[in-house]
Structures are given as C-alpha cells and as structure tokens.
Amino acid sequence: MIRKALAWVLALAALVSLAACSTGRVVPLEYYTAQITPPRCAAPVVVHAFSDARGAQAIGTTKDGQSFLADPSVPVAEWVGYALYQELKANGCQAQYQTVSEGSPSPIIRGEVVTVDLKQKDSTNYSCAVKIRLTVVKNGNEVMIQQFGSEVDKVYMPSSDNPKKILTECLQVLMGEVMETLLPKLKDI
Numbered sequence: 001m002i003r004k005a006l007a008w009v010l011a012l013a014a015l016v017s018l019a020a021c022s023t024g025r026v027v028p029l030e031y032y033t034a035q036i037t038p039p040r041c042a043a044p045v046v047v048h049a050f051s052d053a054r055g056a057q058a059i060g061t062t063k064d065g066q067s068f069l070a071d072p073s074v075p076v077a078e079w080v081g082y083a084l085y086q087e088l089k090a091n092g093c094q095a096q097y098q099t100v101s102e103g104s105p106s107p108i109i110r111g112e113v114v115t116v117d118l119k120q121k122d123s124t125n126y127s128c129a130v131k132i133r134l135t136v137v138k139n140g141n142e143v144m145i146q147q148f149g150s151e152v153d154k155v156y157m158p159s160s161d162n163p164k165k166i167l168t169e170c171l172q173v174l175m176g177e178v179m180e181t182l183l184p185k186l187k188d189i
Contacts, residue, residue, distance in 0.1 A: 025062060027118070027163040028071045029079040031171055033090040041093040043107070043186045049099040050081030050111040050132070059167075060118025060128070068118050068163055077113050080132060080171065084111065087175045091183060107189050108137045109182075114147065118163055126162055127153045128170035134178065138189050146181065150174035 052075065058067035059076060070076050081097070088095035096106075115131040131149040135142055150173040156162045 031083040044094040047085040050077040052077040126166045
C-alpha cells in the first residue's frame with residue numbers, strides 16, 4: 001500500500017514538473033515601468049494609441065518552429081503604446097492616453113510597432129527584438145520622427161513564464177532608450 005501511494009506521488013510529481021517546464025505558445029504581454037528616478041518631466045503630453053505595422057499575428061517562434069502568439073486580450077500595439085504612457089507618467093509627465101485621434105495643444109506622440117521578434121533557441125535560451133517608430137506632433141507639425149529598438153538575449157531556468165519575462169525586459173530596455181531621448185525633447189517643445 002505504501003509502495004502504491006509512493007508510486008502515485010512520484011507519478012504526480014513527474015507530471016507537475018513536466019507541466020511546469022512545458023512552454024505555452026500564447027504569451028501574456030505585461031509591462032512594468034523601469035523606475036527611472038527622479039521624475040524628469042512636468043510637460044503635458046498625449047500618447048495616441050499605437051498602430052501595428054508588422055502585418056502578422058505571430059510575435060516569434062519556438063525552438064520547434066511553432067509561432068508564439070500574443071495574448072489576444074492585449075494587442076501588441078496597445079502593449080507598447082500603453083508602456084510608453086506608463087513610463088511618461090512614472091517620469092512625472094502629465095500624460096494622457098487616447099485611442100481616438102483628437103487635436104490637442106499638448107504634444108501628441110504617435111507610434112508604430114515595426115518589429116516584435118521572440119525566439120526560443122532552446123529550452124532555456126531566448127532572444128527578443130522590439131522596434132518602434134515614434135512621431136511627436138505639436139500644433140499639427142511633426143517635430144520629431146525617430147525609430148527605436150532593443151535586443152535582449154537571455155538564459156533562464158526552465159519555466160513557462162520565460163517568453164513573458166524576456167518580452168517584458170526587451171520592452172523595458174526599449175522604453176529606457178525612448179525616455180532618454182524623448183524627455184529632453186519634451187522640455188524643448
């Protein structure tokens with residue numbers, strides 16, 4: 001009886017560990033601000049909902065050649081645009097997020113997601129690249145057009161959360177670069 005119970009426990013433990021190591025293909029897209037301090041912006045600014053210029057549903061490939069797909073509840077363009085909004089707020093800007101195009105006396109930031117490329121090289125090794133194009137408009141005039149990109153290569157312990165972790169980190173690196181360029185420009189506009 002004890003052997004039978006022990007066999008069940010071992011079988012259950014094996015199933016749990018296999019489930020923990022399996023990689024899902026649907027990746028929840030999350031973002032946490034990079035916590036750049038102290039706040040460096042007091043300007044009002046409007047972040048317009050980003051567009052997705054990639055023309056693809058997939059956000060990358062697994063080690064087996066299958067496609068990673070973003071969680072459909074958070075479109076890729078919304079994930080990136082809202083991350084920019086969060087960073088601006090975290091840096092002290094009086095930021096607003098708009099999903100419709102409206103005129104504003106404040107600078108309007110429009111963005112386009114050019115690339116999101118998540119690659120699982122093996123069970124622990126991942127790479128990610130994210131590229132965006134930003135346009136800042138003030139009083140109907142484009143005052144800044146710039147492309148930004150980030151790339152991250154990372155080795156993780158086996159976990160089904162690894163795709164989410166590297167995408168989050170890749171977006172944080174990108175937003176750090178964007179903030180370094182954008183915040184000084186917002187002061188001058």
